[in-house]
Amino acid sequence: MNSIISLASVLILTILILYLSYIFTKSLGKGIGLKRGGTHMQMLDRLPLGQDKAVAIVQLSSHYYLIGIAASQITLLAEIPEEEIDLEGYESSPLSGAEGYLDFKKLLKKYSDRHKKDE
Incomplete structure (x- = not known):
């Protein structure tokens, strides 16, 4: 028993x-990976549609574009007016984008250093 x-x-x-x-x-x-990008260009949102296919909203300076992504090409579907974009959902959070990735790397390094000291 x-x-x-x-x-x-x-x-x-x-x-x-x-x-x-x-x-x-x-x-x-x-949030990791959605807000990654350079100084003037960011991918705000991405919606997978199937294997190797997706649509995304990309910000280039003050312009917003809807693009289609396939395995062999990227197609501009539409330019979106700024007033139609809800930027509240894309505000920077502690875990979003490259900043969150760097914080995760710091935490991982801190943990691995502590683990090495214990051995």
């Missing part, structure tokens, strides 16, 4: 760890 209880508790603990890992990685990766 004890073996069944311990087996069930290990199974529940494993499922709980997998679920929490899924939630954590989903929330961590939510």
Whole structure:
């Protein structure tokens, strides 16, 4: 009877760890990569449509474009007027874009340095 209880508790603990890992990685990766770009150009949003196909909103200085992305080409679909863009959803957050990536690299380096000291 004890073996069944311990087996069930290990199974529940494993499922709980997998679920929490899924939630954590989903929330961590939510903003990463969307607001990456150079000084004058950024990809604001991207919607995958299938394998190797997507549409994206790109900002180039003060102009906004809807582009189609395929494996072999990128096509300009439309120019979007600035007043139609909801910029509130694209505000910089601690985990968005390259800044969030650098923060993650710092945390990872800090953890790995601490781990090396423990050995």
